[in-house]
Amino acid sequence: LPDHDRQRSSRLRRDERVRPSVYEVAERAGVSIATVSRVLRGSAPVADQTRERVLEAAEALHWRPSRLARGLVERSHGAIGIVFPDLAGPYYTRVIQGFEAEAVERRYAVLILATHGRDRVDELVGDLADRTDGLVVMGRTVPDEFITELDRPGVPIVLLARPSIGGIPAVRAANVDSAEAITGHLIEHGCQPMAFVGDPERSPDVAERWRGFRRALRKAGRRAPTQPIRCGGFEAEHGYKAAVELLAGDDRPDGLVCANDEIASGVCRAAESLGLHVPDHLAVTGWDDSPMAARLEPPLTTVHQPMRTLGERAAAALFDRIDGQRVRTTVLRTSVVIRESCGCAPPATDASDLTDPTDSIHPPVSTDQTRGTR
Amino acid sequence: LPDHDRQRSSRLRRDERVRPSVYEVAERAGVSIATVSRVLRGSAPVADQTRERVLEAAEALHWRPSRLARGLVERSHGAIGIVFPDLAGPYYTRVIQGFEAEAVERRYAVLILATHGRDRVDELVGDLADRTDGLVVMGRTVPDEFITELDRPGVPIVLLARPSIGGIPAVRAANVDSAEAITGHLIEHGCQPMAFVGDPERSPDVAERWRGFRRALRKAGRRAPTQPIRCGGFEAEHGYKAAVELLAGDDRPDGLVCANDEIASGVCRAAESLGLHVPDHLAVTGWDDSPMAARLEPPLTTVHQPMRTLGERAAAALFDRIDGQRVRTTVLRTSVVIRESCGCAPPATDASDLTDPTDSIHPPVSTDQTRGTR
DNA sequence: TTGTATGCGTTATCAC
DNA sequence: GTGATAACGCATACAA
Numbered sequence: 001l002p003d004h005d006r007q008r009s010s011r012l013r014r015d016e017r018v019r020p021s022v023y024e025v026a027e028r029a030g031v032s033i034a035t036v037s038r039v040l041r042g043s044a045p046v047a048d049q050t051r052e053r054v055l056e057a058a059e060a061l062h063w064r065p066s067r068l069a070r071g072l073v074e075r076s077h078g079a080i081g082i083v084f085p086d087l088a089g090p091y092y093t094r095v096i097q098g099f100e101a102e103a104v105e106r107r108y109a110v111l112i113l114a115t116h117g118r119d120r121v122d123e124l125v126g127d128l129a130d131r132t133d134g135l136v137v138m139g140r141t142v143p144d145e146f147i148t149e150l151d152r153p154g155v156p157i158v159l160l161a162r163p164s165i166g167g168i169p170a171v172r173a174a175n176v177d178s179a180e181a182i183t184g185h186l187i188e189h190g191c192q193p194m195a196f197v198g199d200p201e202r203s204p205d206v207a208e209r210w211r212g213f214r215r216a217l218r219k220a221g222r223r224a225p226t227q228p229i230r231c232g233g234f235e236a237e238h239g240y241k242a243a244v245e246l247l248a249g250d251d252r253p254d255g256l257v258c259a260n261d262e263i264a265s266g267v268c269r270a271a272e273s274l275g276l277h278v279p280d281h282l283a284v285t286g287w288d289d290s291p292m293a294a295r296l297e298p299p300l301t302t303v304h305q306p307m308r309t310l311g312e313r314a315a316a317a318l319f320d321r322i323d324g325q326r327v328r329t330t331v332l333r334t335s336v337v338i339r340e341s342c343g344c345a346p347p348a349t350d351a352s353d354l355t356d357p358t359d360s361i362h363p364p365v366s367t368d369q370t371r372g373t374r
Numbered sequence: 375l376p377d378h379d380r381q382r383s384s385r386l387r388r389d390e391r392v393r394p395s396v397y398e399v400a401e402r403a404g405v406s407i408a409t410v411s412r413v414l415r416g417s418a419p420v421a422d423q424t425r426e427r428v429l430e431a432a433e434a435l436h437w438r439p440s441r442l443a444r445g446l447v448e449r450s451h452g453a454i455g456i457v458f459p460d461l462a463g464p465y466y467t468r469v470i471q472g473f474e475a476e477a478v479e480r481r482y483a484v485l486i487l488a489t490h491g492r493d494r495v496d497e498l499v500g501d502l503a504d505r506t507d508g509l510v511v512m513g514r515t516v517p518d519e520f521i522t523e524l525d526r527p528g529v530p531i532v533l534l535a536r537p538s539i540g541g542i543p544a545v546r547a548a549n550v551d552s553a554e555a556i557t558g559h560l561i562e563h564g565c566q567p568m569a570f571v572g573d574p575e576r577s578p579d580v581a582e583r584w585r586g587f588r589r590a591l592r593k594a595g596r597r598a599p600t601q602p603i604r605c606g607g608f609e610a611e612h613g614y615k616a617a618v619e620l621l622a623g624d625d626r627p628d629g630l631v632c633a634n635d636e637i638a639s640g641v642c643r644a645a646e647s648l649g650l651h652v653p654d655h656l657a658v659t660g661w662d663d664s665p666m667a668a669r670l671e672p673p674l675t676t677v678h679q680p681m682r683t684l685g686e687r688a689a690a691a692l693f694d695r696i697d698g699q700r701v702r703t704t705v706l707r708t709s710v711v712i713r714e715s716c717g718c719a720p721p722a723t724d725a726s727d728l729t730d731p732t733d734s735i736h737p738p739v740s741t742d743q744t745r746g747t748r
Numbered sequence: 749t750t751g752t753a754t755g756c757g758t759t760a761t762c763a764c
Numbered sequence: 765g766t767g768a769t770a771a772c773g774c775a776t777a778c779a780a
Contacts, residue, residue, distance in 0.1 A: 021757050032767045044760095047765060062526050067504040068446040072772045077442070079485070079505065087471045087696065097461045100488055104498065109485055109505055111453070114474055124478065130441040131483055138496070152436055154393050236665075236764035239751060252567045265669070297671060345550075395773050406751045418776090421749060443773035614751045677767055 016117060020061040029057035040065060080318055081111035082160075082311075083125055083141045083329060085203075089234065089262065092292040095160070098311025099136065106319060108133075115141040122146050129155045134322050136160050136314045139203045159329075160314045162204040162370055169327040171314040173305040175205055178334040179212025180219070182285050182303055183257055185336065187220050189343040190256025191283050194240040196228040197242055198259025206259045213257050229256075231263060239266025247274050247282070254282050261286035261293045261302055268296065268341065279343040289337050299339035299346075304334050331333035392436040403431035413703075414439060454692055455485035455506040456517045456534075457499055459577070460727050461610065463636065464664040465681055469534070472685025473510065478695060482507075489515040496520050503529045507695050510534050510688045513577045519706050530695035533703075534688045536578040543701040545688040547679040549579055552708045554593070556659050556677055557631050561594050561709065563717040565629025569593025570602040571616055571641060572633025580633045583661065587631050603630075605637060611639025621648050621656070635660035635667045635676055642670060642715065653717040653727035663711050673720075680706050 022033040029036065031050060039045045039054040044055075057063075071077050082094050083100050096112065103110045113128050115121045125142055128137055134156040137147060150168040151157040159170035186194060194217065200207040214224035230244035239258060246252065247270060258264035264286030271282050278284055278298055286293055289304035309332060320327045336342050396407040403410065405424060412418045413428040421429075431437075456473050458466050469485065477484045487502050489495045499516050503509055508530040511521060522540040525531040534543035536585050548734035560568060568591065574581040586597035607615035613632060620626065621644060632638035638660030652658055652672055660667055674735050683706060691701045712718050 023757085033758085034760085034767060035765085036767090038766090041759075045765065048766080062523075064500070064504055065759095066446070066757050067501075068442055068451070069772085070759075072440070072442040072446055072774090073759045075772075087474060088467060093462060093467050096486075098489075100461060100486065104487070104492065107501075108760080109502060110487070111483055111485055112474065113478070113484070115469075118478065126438070127441075127481075128483065130438055149436075179745075236669075269669075292666065295610075295643075393773095396772080396775095407774080408752080408776075409750060412750090415775075419749065424749080440773050443756085444775075446758085446773080447775050449756075 002338060019066075020063045022063075022065070024061055025054065025057045025063050028061065029053040031115065036219075037065075045274035049244050052218045060091050069166065077109075077131060077133050078107070079109035079111055080134050080136070080137070080315065080322075081113065081128045082140050083128065084114045085141050085149055086111075086116040087114045090292070091260070091288055094307035095138075095314075098313075099309035099315045100311075101308075102312045102315035102319075108319075116133060120228040125150065134158070134318045135171075136318055138162070139205070156318060158314050158318045158321065158327070160310060164329045169317055169330045171310060171317055171323070171332070172205075172329075173310060173332045174334045175208030176212040176215070178303045178336060179209040180256070181212075181215040182301070182336050183213045183216035185219070185338070186218065186255040186257065186283050186285065187222075187300070189255070189279075189283055192222070193225075193251065193253045193259065194255035194260075195246065195253040196257050197231055197239060197246075197263055198228055199230045199232065200228060202234075209257075209259060234260055236262045236266035236269070239263030240270045241266075243267040243270035244274070247276060247336060256282065256284045258286050259344075261288045261290045261300060264300055264302070264341070265292065265296055268298075268300075282312045283343050284341045285343075293337075294339065296341070298341045301339045301342035301344070303334050304337045379489065388592075393440075394437045395613070396437075398435055399428065402435065403427040406483070406602030413424075416676070448724055449485075451505060451507050452481070453483035453485055453506045454508050454689065454696075455487065455502045455511070456510040456688075457502065458486065458488045458490075458512050459515050460490040461486075461488045465634070465662055467564055468681035469512075469608055469685035469688075471687045472682035472687075474685075475682075476689035476693075480616045499524065508532070508692045512536070513579065530692060532688050532692045532695065532701070534684060536734050538703045543596075543691055543695070544703045545684060545706070546703075547684060547706045548581075548708045549582035550586040550589070552677045553583040553631070554590040555586075556675070556710050558657065559589045559595070559675070559712070559716060560631065560657050561590065561596075561631040563629070563653075563657055565627070565741045566596070567599075567627045568628040568629035568631065569599060569620065570631050570633075571605055571613060571620075571637055572602055573604045573606065574602060576608075583633060585629075591642035608634055608636055610636045610640035610643070614644045615640075617641040618648070619642035621645060621650060630656065630658045632658065632660050635662045635664045635674060638674055638676070638715070639666065639670055642672075642674075653715050657717050658715045667711075668713065670715070672715045675713045675716035676711050677708050677719065678711045679708045 022036050026033045026036045031054060035046060035050060036047050036054050039051050079330050080103055088094060088339045100110050104269055111128060113124055118124065129150055136158045138160040139162050144165055145182055147157065151168050157168050159168055161172050162170060164170040170332060196210055196211065196213045198206045200210040210228050217224035229242050231238040239262065243266065256267055257265055267284050268278050271278050276282050286300045286302035293300040293302045313330060317327045340346050396410050400407045400410045405428060408479050409420060409424060410428050412420050413425050415492065453478055456528050460466060474484050483505055485502055487498055495736040496515060503524055510532045512534040513536050518539055521531065525542050531542050533542055536544060570584050570587045572580045572584065574584040584602050591598035603616050603620055605612040613636065617640065630641055632641055638658050642652050645652050649657050660674045660676035663676045667674040667676045687704060694701045714720050
């Protein structure tokens with residue numbers, strides 16, 4: 001039988017560009033591969049002089065241990081993944097930030113995948129699962145049936161921005177109560193009739209906001225609309241198109257609760273182009289409290305949700321599951337942020353409004369009224 | 375010597391929760407591991423009946439081949455990575471979108487890393503390199519010395535939004551010429567004196583825009599400022615703070631070329647809070663043509679750069695390098711987008727302005743004047 | 749068409 | 765302290 005070391009070396013001679021392995025380093029340092037490994041991992045004591053030689057050899061050969069081989073023997077990828085519907089917009093951006101920060105903190109690598117508009121999602125997500133020690137799965141990115149069979153031993157799953165399913169823990173923000181609260185606020189402003197702009201079937205979050213909207217109306221003894229104003233997406237143009245149509249008709253609503261800030265901004269532009277003034281002719285609210293909300297004209301009354309924290313907590317929960325702990329679903333607080341698009345008076349001028357509202361600000365300071373719900 | 379198959383099986387009996395391997399599947403299907411592998415890879419013909427049995431066994435055991443083991447033997451990760459300074463803001467979001475889309479297209483996984491505000495960046499990036507078949511490195515995320523030693527065989531690098539270095543190809547957008555053009559536009563508007571708001575040392579892009587700014591002034595026979603107005607970052611608040619100070623002094627400029635749209639938006643707010651009207655008292659320009667640019671009041675004159683395409687091209691270039699091809703640096707076109715913050719008259723009202731400008735729109739349609747540069 | 753045997757590059761368990 | 769050597773889970777060249 002040919003000696004492993006010798007074989008490698010002879011091959012190396014033929015092709016200098018091959019990536020070196022422990023064997024080359026060991027040979028050059030005049031030690032065994034076990035010692036090389038010990039030096040790099042610091043897993044056992046090594047004589048100073050020996051260590052020195054190994055380090056030199058590794059340096060000279062530009063050797064770095066193969067993550068693949070290491071992962072194989074250690075049964076761990078040292079990486080976690082997150083599945084988004086989409087990568088666009090301030091919401092996902094913030095979530096990624098939190099997720100990535102938490103992962104890097106623990107020296108894990110981060111894989112990302114967007115599913116929106118792609119087919120064979122199950123294959124893509126399955127592949128992602130094969131490359132990680134666990135996955136965070138967001139909203140409606142993956143069909144429920146597939147999620148449950150994804151959560152096999154070795155691939156813990158944490159759900160994000162959606163309800164738990166099959167005992168798989170979720171991290172999400174309060175929707176129903178804040179939706180009820182912000183709708184109630186418009187009711188107090190005397191809005192009637194009111195409508196909800198957004199597609200409940202597009203995301204569990206929106207479905208809950210729609211529920212809260214209706215509940216508020218019912219509690220106020222009013223008839224809630226049976227259908228929302230579906231606009232086909234989460235971007236400004238979707239809100240714009242839906243509002244142009246809606247506001248042109250008879251019996252137009254004078255209070256619009258929108259599924260997110262982008263939609264709300266589109267709605268405001270539509271109102272403006274129709275000669276309607278916000279909030280005098282039409283009150284509008286958003287959701288997320290994204291950076292643009294405070295800068296809109298008028299400043300947007302909305303619901304603050306801790307987007308970055310959602311990402312952080314999801315990652316943290318995932319690590320807990322990876323560590324074998326039981327994890328429970330957590331619901332983060334959200335809070336109504338009153339600005340002017342609802343009809344409230346502007347606060348005293350203050351430059352602090354320009355600072356982007358971030359998750360570090362709790363509760364949001366750029367308002368005159370704040371209500372928390374969970 | 376103990377038989378490998380038998381050994382695995384006996385261990386399996388002790389701990390049912392262990393992840394199955396080819397050996398368990400092969401045993402259950404009554405075939406060799408080679409056949410199991412062939413069935414799953416489709417690498418060689420297998421009798422229909424045999425294939426059936428293998429598939430059944432795999433299904434029953436919930437077996438999925440280990441990516442780690444596969445990668446080890448195939449000498450490939452099937453994944454690429456991208457290093458960002460930061461994950462916030464519309465610019466990086468778009469770049470990620472393009473990068474991820476291109477990767478998924480080729481069935482590669484995507485790893486991301488942000489370096490901003492972290493120490494031991496070299497370790498983080500080195501680790502990322504160990505887990506991928508190649509890396510895209512953006513701007514000033516990684517010190518030059520380290521980049522060159524990162525680009526070892528097996529880990530091709532492509533630079534993004536920065537000049538090439540040490541023969542490593544880069545993908546970037548034209549800066550100098552467009553900066554010269556947009557500055558020239560303000561000169562035509564009669565702005566004097568003018569200033570550049572941004573930190574050239576923070577990113578190679580800004581450094582080039584600053585160069586273009588100065589060149590335009592020199593070509594117009596004017597004295598260019600020796601220093602830019604450094605604001606310490608890329609967000610609205612940075613622009614705001616810098617502008618508040620700058621515009622309060624004597625001899626205030628009436629033309630401000632900003633390093634990006636966010637800064638420009640902060641500058642506009644500062645002007646407003648000081649009672650200055652844009653563009654009458656002060657002309658302002660941005661860079662990026664991010665979604666907010668068209669929605670600002672007044673709409674922002676800026677430079678459109680194809681952010682998503684930058685991400686796509688960087689990924690494509692990386693794949694070419696992975697395939698062993700030689701790759702050259704490419705410079706993508708940018709174009710000046712004239713709106714109103716420079717002093718030009720508003721175009722006829724048109725709802726199309728609301729649609730987010732995306733890279734699919736070439737050249738940008740939401741303007742009355744457009745000039746391309748490369 | 750299928751099985752045997754070997755290597756991929758590590759870490760870790762033994763001996764010495 | 766250090767060196768053999770056995771896994772880790774797969775793909776594949778070579779036989780049969």
